[in-house]
Amino acid sequence: MNTSRKIIHIDMDAFYASVEQRDNPELRGKPIAVGGGQNRGVTTTASYEARKYGVKSAMPGYIAKSKCPQLIFVKPRFDVYKKVSLEIREIFSRYTDLIEPLSLDEAYLDVTVNKQNIQYATEIAGMIREEVFNKTQLQCSAGVSYCKFIAKIASDINKPNGLTVIKPQHAVAFIEKLPIEDFFGVGKVTAEKMKLLGIRNGSDLKAHDLFYLIKHFGKSGKFFYNIVRGIDDRPVVPDRKRKSVGVEKTLNEDIVDVSILKSEVAKISHELEIRVRKNNFKGRTITLKLKRSDFSIITRSKTCLHPIEFKDHIKELALNLINQNVHIIGKIRLIGISLSNEENVTLPINQIELPL
Numbered sequence: 001m002n003t004s005r006k007i008i009h010i011d012m013d014a015f016y017a018s019v020e021q022r023d024n025p026e027l028r029g030k031p032i033a034v035g036g037g038q039n040r041g042v043t044t045t046a047s048y049e050a051r052k053y054g055v056k057s058a059m060p061g062y063i064a065k066s067k068c069p070q071l072i073f074v075k076p077r078f079d080v081y082k083k084v085s086l087e088i089r090e091i092f093s094r095y096t097d098l099i100e101p102l103s104l105d106e107a108y109l110d111v112t113v114n115k116q117n118i119q120y121a122t123e124i125a126g127m128i129r130e131e132v133f134n135k136t137q138l139q140c141s142a143g144v145s146y147c148k149f150i151a152k153i154a155s156d157i158n159k160p161n162g163l164t165v166i167k168p169q170h171a172v173a174f175i176e177k178l179p180i181e182d183f184f185g186v187g188k189v190t191a192e193k194m195k196l197l198g199i200r201n202g203s204d205l206k207a208h209d210l211f212y213l214i215k216h217f218g219k220s221g222k223f224f225y226n227i228v229r230g231i232d233d234r235p236v237v238p239d240r241k242r243k244s245v246g247v248e249k250t251l252n253e254d255i256v257d258v259s260i261l262k263s264e265v266a267k268i269s270h271e272l273e274i275r276v277r278k279n280n281f282k283g284r285t286i287t288l289k290l291k292r293s294d295f296s297i298i299t300r301s302k303t304c305l306h307p308i309e310f311k312d313h314i315k316e317l318a319l320n321l322i323n324q325n326v327h328i329i330g331k332i333r334l335i336g337i338s339l340s341n342e343e344n345v346t347l348p349i350n351q352i353e354l355p356l
């Protein structure tokens with residue numbers, strides 16, 4: 001286990017909502033949700049005042065309103081969030097070039113060797129938080145540890161406006177106590193599966209050997225086995241320009257029934273819409289990937305004139321691709337849908353070649 005690295009994870013607090021409260025003083029101290037409004041669409045995020053009522057990210061507007069009747073809906077302004085994102089990245093780059101953004105508002109930093117020769121990562125995290133606030137008037141939280149996994153979980157512990165340090169000698173005890181749903185990389189479905197197997201926290205997970213975990217969780221089994229022992233040597237990989245955003249799902253059982261396949265596509269479309277928002281990535285090309293039970297792969301794509309961002313649109317396009325290929329589909333074990341071909345500016349209609 002390599003504990004000599006110094007990794008910081010930074011995550012802005014209630015990002016979109018805080019930006020809106022910053023720019024409109026009337027919204028400060030009030031429960032607000034950024035998103036499509038109470039009738040249509042979902043909440044991208046909520047201010048901490050709204051979270052007290054149970055309003056959360058990815059919640060349909062009408063449910064959010066029923067939980068908090070005085071909730072104020074605000075339209076997102078992605079250009080402003082992108083600007084803030086660039087500002088905070090500039091601050092990170094004063095300390096290191098090893099910056100790996102996960103979305104607009106969060107990033108890993110490897111400061112083992114840093115530009116200012118500061119010995120303690122905790123000190124750097126404190127300085128970054130202060131500089132972020134001075135520049136943007138926004139708060140962020142930081143997690144400091146020797147690996148990405150623990151730094152990321154740590155940044156969530158004292159949110160908002162928190163700084164949490166997990167030293168290597170405390171890492172294993174920390175992970176053992178961690179509830180399984182707080183493990184980064186364990187999604188809702190896996191967490192449920194783990195609970196059915198009696199795994200409620202790190203300690204329970206640690207009680208199982210590698211063979212058992214691989215049998216139940218496939219490739220992720222190895223990741224879980226290592227992580228629960230505090231082993232995570234994944235490097236911080238500097239800024240790769242995102243080229244696509246996608247969701248893949250390995251099915252519990254192989255599917256032959258096209259109607260079941262279509263209902264899975266609906267679920268994946270919903271998850272993909274959430275990811276599109278979180279990454280602020282809108283592609284014009286949709287790709288459907290189907291892996292058959294014999295591991296052969298079919299991929300089919302379609303490019304649209306305008307960016308694809310909403311679940312109904314994603315679903316409609318993906319279902320068309322299925323319908324066009326229904327005769328060759330066979331028995332499916334994995335479904336993936338991704339969007340690529342990012343287009344920030346929509347071309348005027350006369351510049352697009354329309355199909356004849």
Ligand code: TTP
Nearest residue numbers: 012013014015016044045057058105274277278
């Ligand atoms: P998060 O960092 O997950 O959430 P947050 O910054 O709003 O709140 P926290 O204090 O808990 O970190 O996501 C960053 C932004 O990404 C968020 O402000 C809005 C957007 N987002 C979505 O659009 N959809 C989503 O489902 C999620 C989770 C976030």
Ligand code: MG
Nearest residue numbers: 011012013105
């Ligand atoms: Mg955040």
